[in-house]
Amino acid sequence: MFYWVLKHLLVGPALRVAFRPEVEGLENVPAEGAAILASNHLSFSDSIFLPLVLDRRVTFLAKSDYFTGRGLKGRATAKFFEAARQLPVDRSGGRASEAALRTGLKVLRSGELLGIYPEGTRSPDGRLYRGKTGVARMALEGRVPVIPVAMIDTEKAQPPGQVIPKVMRVGVRIGRPLDFSRYEGMEGDRFVLRSITDEVMYELMQLSGQEYVDVYAASAKEALKRAGGSGGGTSAVDRPAA
Template sequence: MLYWLLKWVFLGPLLRVVFRPRVEGLANVPATGPVILASNHLSFSDSIFMPLIMRRKVTFVAKAEYFTGKGIKGWFMKAFFAGTGTIPVDRSGGRAARAALDTQLRVLRAGNIAGIYPEGTRSPDGRLYRGKTGVARLALESGAPVVPIAMLNTDDIQPTGKLMWKIRRVRINVGEPLEFSRYAGMAGDRYVERAITDQIMYRIMELSGREYVDVYAAKLKTAPTAAAPSETPAAPAAPPAPEITA
């Protein structure tokens, strides 16, 4: 109930008037059934604007600490994440990735939409980084199609490290669904999962027009010289999924 109140009565109408989202390809999101929305990640505001423009509820997972803060700020964050359909997950242990995956699988098996950022973290400089294979595992284990999404200018609306937002028109591109059911039963095969992930990231690159860097964004954040612009590899050709033979 809180989700729909925020989206259609309180926060949603205000954001639509102020930021006037312009979306290309929204009809590519299936009207029913399980769907994985895989997006690049430029800003905290991605998790606000992307669900806002969808006709169906989108569920993300977030670390449990967002739901346990103290004081007014803690209450506001808890209310916001709960109201936007975000599910808390304990990400402190070694099974954190599996816990997040299992949570999203439950969402998909209920016939709903799961949102995921394959890069695993926000881009530090606006470029598109190597995707983690959790998105492929999620697709293989659920059988759900993957809809690639490009957030185009949310890093301009809310630059990294800034609390204040700039008033700009939000722009989002939604691609056609990618379907991987022909690889059913191959979850856990790291070569298949890497190839599928690369296909998804290539499509997001096409939709976004952003430069691609074949390095994990988290690695760049801990080692800033890991992928300097002068060393950035050229964007790969569209990687085909591996052929499966009997």
């Protein structure tokens, strides 16, 4: 109930007026039933603008750090994520990765929309990076379609490190659902998982117009840090990987 109030009566109307999000492809999101929304990841605000433009609720798997922050900012962030029905997951790998997968499958088996960032973390430079295969495993095990979503200009509205977004128009482009039922029962085949993930990333590249880099975003951030640059922050699920 509070999620509905937050979206439709409190925060949502103000965001729609201020940012005037331009949306394409709303007809590609089913009115009911489970599906994965696989999005590129440019900004912290991606998890705000995507649910904002949809009639249905979207559940994202958010890194657990967002729920444990200290101070006024940390508590405010935790309350926002809780109110928005985001689920905390441990991204440390191993058993935690499997737990994140199971959490996502639970959402899908409830017939809901699950938001995933296949890159695993925000792009450090606006380019599209290699996807992690967790999206493919969830699609096959959950027997659900994957709907590619491209966020447009959200990194300009809220670059990494900027707390208050700049008021400007942003965009959301939603592609046609991708059906991977032909691979049913092959979720244990890493080559199949990579093939599915690469297909999803290709669709995201086409929708977003981003340059594609066949390197994990997390690795690119580490390289930037070693070079003395800024790698930005991290968000959402980056496991399980290939």
